[in-house]
Structures are given as C-alpha cells and as structure tokens.
Amino acid sequence: xxxxxxxxxxxxxxxxxxxxxGLGTAALLQALQHNKSALAPLILFELPFSTYVGEIKVPLPxxxxxxxxxxxxxxxxxxxxxxxxxxxxxxxxxxxxxxxxKERIGVVIGTSxxxxxxxxxxxxxxxEQHKMPDDFHFITRHAYQAxxxxxxxxxxxxxxxxxxxxxxxxxxxxxxxxxRLIASGVCDAVLVGGADTLCRLxxxxxxxxELISEQRCQPMDKDRAGINIGEAAGxxxxxxxxxxxxxxxxxxSVGESSDAHHMSTPHPAGLGAALAMTNALKLAGLEAxxxxxxxxxxxxxxINDHIESLAAYxxxxxxxxxxxxxxITGHTLGAAGAIETIIALLAIKHQFLPGTAGLRHTEDNxxxxxxxxxxxxxxxxxxxxxxxxxGGNNASVIVSAP
Amino acid sequence: xxxxxYIKGSAICxxxxxxxxxxxxxxxxxxxxxxxxxxxxxxxxxxxxAITAADGACRQAQMDVKTLPSVFASLGGEIQVTDALCRxxxxxxLLSPTQFHNSVHNTTAGYWGILQQCQAAVTAIAAVDDxxxxxLLEAWTQLQLNATNVLLVCYDEEWPPYLxxxxxxxxxxxxxxxxxxxxxxxxxxxxxETENLAADYHKQWxxxxxxxxxxxxxxxxxxxxxxxGKVRVPLNTKGAIWFTYCETP
Numbered sequence: 131x132x133x134x135x136x137x138x139x140x141x142x143x144x145x146x147x148x149x150x151x152g153l154g155t156a157a158l159l160q161a162l163q164h165n166k167s168a169l170a171p172l173i174l175f176e177l178p179f180s181t182y183v184g185e186i187k188v189p190l191p192x193x194x195x196x197x198x199x200x201x202x203x204x205x206x207x208x209x210x211x212x213x214x215x216x217x218x219x220x221x222x223x224x225x226x227x228x229x230x231x232k233e234r235i236g237v238v239i240g241t242s243x244x245x246x247x248x249x250x251x252x253x254x255x256x257x258e259q260h261k262m263p264d265d266f267h268f269i270t271r272h273a274y275q276a277x278x279x280x281x282x283x284x285x286x287x288x289x290x291x292x293x294x295x296x297x298x299x300x301x302x303x304x305x306x307x308x309x310r311l312i313a314s315g316v317c318d319a320v321l322v323g324g325a326d327t328l329c330r331l332x333x334x335x336x337x338x339x340e341l342i343s344e345q346r347c348q349p350m351d352k353d354r355a356g357i358n359i360g361e362a363a364g365x366x367x368x369x370x371x372x373x374x375x376x377x378x379x380x381x382x383s384v385g386e387s388s389d390a391h392h393m394s395t396p397h398p399a400g401l402g403a404a405l406a407m408t409n410a411l412k413l414a415g416l417e418a419x420x421x422x423x424x425x426x427x428x429x430x431x432x433i434n435d436h437i438e439s440l441a442a443y444x445x446x447x448x449x450x451x452x453x454x455x456x457x458i459t460g461h462t463l464g465a466a467g468a469i470e471t472i473i474a475l476l477a478i479k480h481q482f483l484p485g486t487a488g489l490r491h492t493e494d495n496x497x498x499x500x501x502x503x504x505x506x507x508x509x510x511x512x513x514x515x516x517x518x519x520x521g522g523n524n525a526s527v528i529v530s531a532p
Numbered sequence: 533x534x535x536x537x538y539i540k541g542s543a544i545c546x547x548x549x550x551x552x553x554x555x556x557x558x559x560x561x562x563x564x565x566x567x568x569x570x571x572x573x574x575x576x577x578x579x580x581x582a583i584t585a586a587d588g589a590c591r592q593a594q595m596d597v598k599t600l601p602s603v604f605a606s607l608g609g610e611i612q613v614t615d616a617l618c619r620x621x622x623x624x625x626l627l628s629p630t631q632f633h634n635s636v637h638n639t640t641a642g643y644w645g646i647l648q649q650c651q652a653a654v655t656a657i658a659a660v661d662d663x664x665x666x667x668l669l670e671a672w673t674q675l676q677l678n679a680t681n682v683l684l685v686c687y688d689e690e691w692p693p694y695l696x697x698x699x700x701x702x703x704x705x706x707x708x709x710x711x712x713x714x715x716x717x718x719x720x721x722x723x724x725e726t727e728n729l730a731a732d733y734h735k736q737w738x739x740x741x742x743x744x745x746x747x748x749x750x751x752x753x754x755x756x757x758x759x760x761g762k763v764r765v766p767l768n769t770k771g772a773i774w775f776t777y778c779e780t781p
Contacts, residue, residue, distance in 0.1 A: 137677055178624050233726075242636065253618040261694065268696040273607065274637060274658035288772075292659035292666040295609070295637030303655055307670060314676035315534070316669065316723070330621050331614075335632030386653030388645040394633040405651055413678070520633050521642025523654060 135415035138313045139382045140368045141375035142529065143226070145472050146217030148210040149362040149459050150184035155217050158469075159476050161458050165485040165504050169346050169358050169460055174328050179337055182346050183328055184360025184460025186210070193280075199270040200280035202245035203361075208277050208325040209284065211363040222367045223285050223321060229374070230318035236289040238307045239278035240300030240324035242464035242519075244293070245271035247329040277325050281365075289317050295464065297519030298427075300324055301364065302467025302527050306384035308368045318370050324465035325363035332463060333359055339394060341431050347461075348488040349428035349454030350435050350500050357429050360460020364468030379475055382512070382528040385410025389522025396434060396518065400441030403427075403516065406524035407445040410514065414528045418446045421528070422510035423477055425470045426500075427518045428454025428486070429461050436493065438516065443497040446514075453501040457487030467517035471527045474513035478531050482506045537675050538717035539778075540595065541709040542756055543588025545581040545687075548702055551744070554736050555754045560588055567647065574630055576612055578689035579640040581705035586644060586685045593709035594716075595681055600709075601652040601674060602644065602683035605667025607660060607745040608691055608700065609637040615692045640687070661741075664748035665767035665774035669724045671710050681711045688746040701743035706753055719756045722777040724767060738769040752778060 147154065150168040151161040161168055169182040190206040191213050212220050226235055252266040270276050274293035282291045290311060294303045301324025308322035336342050336357055343356035369375055387409060389402030396403065411418060424442060428435050435454070442452060455473050456462075462469050477484055485504040492500050511531040518524045546552060546559035563584045567575055575583075582604065590597050613635045617627055633639075638656035645654055653674075659666035664686045671682040685707040691700025711717065733751050740747045751765045759780040767774040 250618060250621055254622040256694065257619065257622055269660055269699075273660055273696075274609070275660045275663075279660065290666060290669055292657050292662070292670075294655060294657055296641070296654075296656050297636040297638060306653075307655070307673075310670075310673040310677055314673040316673060331617055331627075331632075331635075334621065334627050335617070335629075335635070338627040338629040338632050340629075386655075388642075388651050388654050390645040390649050390651050392646070393639070393642050394629070402651060409653075519638070520636045521638040521654075522645060523638055523642065 133415035137309065137383055137413050139380040140309050140312045141371050141378035142381055143367045143369045143375055143378050144217060144219045144222035145366040145475060146211040146214045146219040147364045147469055147472050148186060148207050149469060150186055150360055153188055153210050154214040155472060155476060159480060162473060162484045163482060163504055165487045167346055167457050167487045175330060177333055180344055181342050182358045184358060185328060186361055197280060197283055199267050200276060202271045202276065203247045203327045204241065204243060204245050204277050204325050205280040207327055207361060208281060208363040211365045219365050219367055226319040226367065226369060232286055232288040234289055234318040235287045236311050236317040236320040237278045237282045237287055237291045238294060238304045238320055238322050239281065240294045240304040240464045240467060241274055241277055241326055242295055242297050242300055243326045243329050243332060244274050244276050246331055247327050250330050281321060296523040297521060298463050298466055299517040299519035299523045299525045300464035302384060302517035302525035305381060305471060305527055306386055306525060309381055309384060312368060312370050320368045321365060322368055323365035324468040326462055326464040327361040328359060343430060346488055347430035347457055349430040349456050349486050350492055351489045352491050352493045354430045354432065354435060356431055358460040360462040362459060362462035362465040362469050364465055364472045377532050379478060379532055380530045382530055383410050383413035385413060385526045387524045391522050394520050396437045400437040402522050402524045403438055403441035403518055404444050406526040410526040410528050420512050421446055421450050421514050423483055423513040424450050424452035425474050425515040426452050426454040427516040428456060430456060439496050439498045448497050448499055451483050451499050451501050453484050453486040455484055467525060470515040471529060474515045474529050478510055478513055481508050481510065483508050534723055535676055535712050537672060537721050538711045538714050539708055539719045539721060539756060540711045540717050541589040541593030542753055543585045543592060543707050544753060545584035545705045551702060551740060554734055555750055557753055557757060560584055574634060575643060576610055577703055578610060578687060579643055581703055582640045582685050582687040583644060585705040585707035586683060589707035589709045590683065595709050597648040598650050599652055600650060600681055600683050601679050602654050603667050603671045604641040604656045605663050605686045607658055607663045607688050610635050610639045611691050612689060661770045662768050662774060663745060665724055668767060672723060675710055675712050680713065681709060684708045684710060686746045686749050698743045699745060704744040704746045706749040719778050719780045724774050724776045726772045726774050728772050733766050741769045756780065
C-alpha cells in the first residue's frame with residue numbers, strides 16, 4: 131500500500147539498551163519473551179519509604195580519564211549501552227563517520243535527571259560545609275546537555291548536539307528531533323535516545339504526588355497502585371536512507387501534542403494522548419489498521435492508564451494488541467521513549483508481542499486489547515510506542531520493519 | 533532546497549534592562565497579569581520572564597497562539613525550584629508535589645500550553661553554550677518540514693551562586709515568532725550553520741553571555757531592530773561559532 135507520508139522515514143541502523151534486565155538488547159529481549167520482571171527493592175541509596183525499582187545492578191563501565199569532568203551515573207549508563215558490542219551502536223557510528231564525516235552526525239539525547247544523582251550528594255556537602263565539593267561540576271555533570279555532550283566527545287562527533295528534556299516524553303521527542311535533523315538535510319545521521327538514572331529527587335517527588343507503588347507495579351491492572359521508577363539508557367543511530375540501509379528498520383514518524391490541561395494530570399478525556407497518536411499516523415501516512423502493536427506508556431498509576439486506554443481505543447480501536455512493559459523495566463522516565471521504541475523494534479525483529487508483566491485483571495470497562503502474556507510466533511511489521519510526560523507533553527513513535 | 537524563514541515578531545523580558553543599553557535594545561518588565569493568580573503563585577521567575585517574552589513576540593506577530601508549535605530553550609530551566617528541592621533531600625523532609633512537577637525542564641513550556649490552550653507540539657531543549665543556537669536550529673528544522681510558524685523562547689533566570697559561577701547572574705528571556713510566510717515579517721534568516729571563523733559582535737557581549745547564557749540571542753535581536761540589511765549574526769560565544777545570516781527589508 132502506498133503511504134502518503136508527510137515526513138521522510140529514516141533508517142535505524144543500530145540500537146542498544148542498558149536496563150535493569152542487564153546490558154544489551156539480548157537481556158531485555160529475554161525478559162520480554164519470558165515476561166520476567168526485573169523490578170526489585172532499591173539498593174543504590176536509602177529512602178524513607180519502601181518501593182520496587184528497575185535498578186541496573188551489573189557494573190557500569192568507567193568514563194575515559196580524559197572525559198573525567200563528565201563522570202556521572204547517567205553518563206555511565208549511556209556508555210554501558212554504547213559499549214554493548216552485540217548491539218553495535220558504536221560500530222555503526224564509526225561506519226557512519228567514514229561515510230558522512232563527523233560534522234554530519236548529530237547527538238540528541240532525552241533526559242530528565244541528567245547527573246542529578248551526583249548533584250544530590252553534592253548538596254549534602256553544601257548543607258554541611260556551606261560550599262560545593264571540589265568535584266562538583268554543574269555544567270558537565272548536572273546540566274541536561276552533559277550526557278549528549280559526553281557521547282559526542284566519546285565518539286568524536288562534531289554535528290549539532292543537544293538535550294531534550296520534556297520529562298517522561300524526553301527521549302521520544304529526541305527521536306522526533308533526530309528525524310527532522312535528517313529530513314531537513316542538516317544531518318546525515320543522528321545518535322538519538324535517552325538516559326536517566328535512579329535518584330532521590332524523582333523517587334521522593336513521585337512519592338509526594340502519591341504515585342509510587344510499594345509493591346511491583348501492575349500496569350493496566352484494575353488494582354494497580356502506582357509506579358516503580360527505573361533507570362536505563364536506550365540509544366538508536368538514525369541515518370538517511372541509502373543503498374546501505376536497505377535492511378534497516380525504519381522510524382516512520384513521531385506524533386507530538388500538548389494536553390494544555392494540567393502540569394501533572396492528563397486531560398480527562400485523553401485528548402492530548404489521542405492527538406499525539408493521530409499526528410503520528412498522519413505524518414507516517416498510515417491508517418490505524420496498519421498498527422500491528424502498541425507499546426503503551428502505562429505507568430501503572432490509576433489515572434494515567436485509564437486515560438491512555440480511552441485515547442488508544444478512540445484512535446486504534448479494540449483490535450490492536452497492546453501492552454505495557456514497565457512491569458519489567460520500571461518507568462525509566464526520560465529514557466522510557468527510547469527503551470520502549472527499542473522494545474517495539476525487538477517485537478518486530480523477533481516477531482513476538484510483549485506481554486504486560488504484573489497485569490492480572492484489566493478494568494471491566496477497558497476496551498483495549500491488552501496482552502497479559504507475551505505471544506511468540508506472531509506476524510507484525512509496524513508498531514507504535516506512546517510516551518506522555520509532565521506538562522502534558524505527549525509523543526507517539528511509529529517504527530516499521532525494513 | 534531550503535525554504536526561506538522569516539521572523540515575524542521578537543521580544544525581550546529582562547528585569548535588569550540597563551544591560552541592554554549597549555545594544556540599543558528595549559526589554560519588557562515581567563508582566564504578572566499574563567498568568568492568572570491561581571497559577572502565578574506556583575510559577576518561578578524563569579517561567580514568568582519566558583512567558584512575558586513569548587507573549588510579546590506573539591502579539592507583535594499577531595499570531596494565533598492556539599495552534600503555534602513552540603521550542604523552549606534554556607540552559608538551567610527551573611534551576612531555583614530544583615535547588616530548593618535538592619536542599620530538602622538530605623533532611624528527609626517531605627517534598628511539595630507542586631514544586632516537584634514544577635522542577636522539570638518543560639515547566640515553562642507546560643504552563644505556556646495551559647495558558648494559551650495550545651495543543652500543538654512543544655519541546656524543551658538545553659545545550660549549554662549552544663542553547664540559543666540549537667533552539668534556533670530546532671525551530672528551523674520544524675519549519676523546513678511541517679510547521680508554518682514556530683515560537684522560539686530562550687531564557688535563563690538568576691542561579692544560586694555556588695552552581696556554575698559566573699553563569700546565572702542576570703535573568704534574561706527573549707522570544708521569536710518564526711515563519712515560512714513572508715508577509716509582515718521583520719527579517720529573514722538563513723539556516724544556522726557552524727564555522728570556525730571569528731564573528732563580528734559587540735565586545736561586551738561574550739562577557740554578558742557568561743553571566744546570562746540566554747543573552748546569546750542579543751546579536752540577532754539587534755540585527756532585527758537596527759535594520760542593517762544582510763548581516764552575519766553569531767548565535768554563541770564559545771567553541772565553533774554558530775551563525776545565521778539575518779536580512780532586514
């Protein structure tokens with residue numbers, strides 16, 4: 131079927147993930163295909179309440195001493211994804227550098243925490259000693275651009291470099307920006323994605339909003355009791371389509387919208403969420419019936435999951451299989467859009483539909499086709515992934531098979 | 533082939549207007565009335581200066597704000613709110629839920645959408661020294677593809693002095709309405725590009741940007757207001773210099 135798209139698709143020549151499931155997409159794939167939650171009680175730091183988190187427990191790689199100023203957990207989680215040899219993002223960037231030149235390759239990374247984990251420790255010193263510790267470097271560790279700038283220096287790239295920070299939609303928006311930088315001819319390739327780490331501020335902040343679950347989260351379940359926060363990095367190399375990228379999956383579009391309703395509560399009828407999905411379909415030139423799988427934002431809060439199901443039903447109807455995967459990874463905030471786009475790409479590559487870990491019974495009035503268990507040996511070629519953030523900031527990503 | 537991009541409105545909000553004297557530019561004071569009282573007590577200075585500048589640029593451009601996509605570019609964003617929360621963390625005190633959701637980088641973008649009832653795409657970016665340059669590039673790429681008009685707002689407030697001195701000594705916000713349509717435009721700009729060339733600018737400007745990162749937009753604002761024909765305008769002060777050619781009628 132001929133698509134009447136209004137933005138050129140771009141190739142996804144490599145992608146990598148670091149998550150609570152382990153380093154690499156293979157570990158994530160295995161958890162998805164077995165619907166095995168990696169959520170566990172927090173050990174990285176102490177909290178005044180109990181909850182489950184998606185914590186990366188394997189050792190993280192060290193930052194090159196020449197880039198010591200950029201040393202942060204956030205940069206190390208991003209480096210962990212970059213260094214997964216089997217996922218091949220670093221090799222794909224090196225290949226792109228040879229073909230396009232380092233000036234033609236951008237870096238756009240979504241993050242909501244950046245190096246906040248280190249900043250929090252620095253503030254403990256500030257409050258005691260009335261000065262920041264000597265190793266506090268706001269610009270290279272805490273500022274939002276610290277992680278994209280670190281990746282740019284680590285990879286020797288020299289194109290446009292910036293951070294997108296729109297809370298939980300950050301890295302889905304980074305995909306949108308990467309596609310535009312290529313489609314408008316500014317770049318030939320863009321390393322996009324997201325990285326966020328566990329830190330006290332986000333955990334205690336979500337707790338103050340009464341959105342944290344004490345138990346393993348249950349996305350889309352009628353008894354869901356809130357979020358488990360996770361940490362992760364997802365990196366994708368986007369490239370313009372050439373002979374070389376014929377066998378690569380495609381980023382077709384990213385639909386964006388605003389709720390224009392409230393800073394932390396979604397529009398009650400899900401108008402913003404529905405508009406993001408509709409815009410994504412429109413940009414890609416697709417009918418709703420072309421979507422074979424929807425990865426829901428599904429944070430497992432009472433309000434968000436209900437409203438997303440209303441919006442998804444309105445746009446996609448009751449036939450499209452959908453699932454929420456935050457019962458496996460936790461809600462990785464600024465990295466969620468990248469991680470869940472990668473989950474959609476894994477579903478297409480390995481022809482399976484992920485389940486919803488933690489889901490036992492959907493609400494009686496839920497009209498969406500929500501999968502509890504993963505279904506293997508399926509046939510799918512096009513998938514959508516939703517990300518919605520504070521400020522009513524919405525993005526829906528559509529990817530497809532080569 | 534790139535579409536030509538036009539500037540239809542621009543505005544500055546700067547609580548310390550004397551810094552503009554060197555550049556023959558005029559700024560606005562914060563307009564508190566733009567934000568209803570129920571929301572106003574929740575918003576920071578950074579949000580107020582950004583919204584004042586955004587409103588000024590949209591009024592000059594006579595733009596339908598309800599459908600206008602926007603790009604909010606800021607190095608530190610809600611740094612004062614984040615600072616206040618970080619100070620509470622070591623004490624095990626309860627955080628304020630409002631302060632928490634107001635600490636995200638897209639807080640100003642979110643309030644702008646709520647105030648204007650605008651459901652169009654809004655993004656919030658940060659790029660340290662290149663924040664204004666990348667904001668303009670982001671707006672430029674949107675206009676090359678599907679947008680007809682885009683609002684760009686670049687802003688930073690005063691920062692706690694221990695974070696990254698001398699950055700954050702002066703609050704500054706500016707806004708531009710960019711368009712693919714030429715009618716009633718103030719100027720046109722070329723694609724933002726980078727070059728390792730010395731740029732021509734007022735000798736005080738780099739020092740000002742050191743303490744007010746959002747003031748990187750001043751040469752473009754000056755080029756528009758002084759109508760000097762076609763000029764090469766720097767968009768940052770450090771590293772490879774990003775620039776655009778700005779042409780006034």
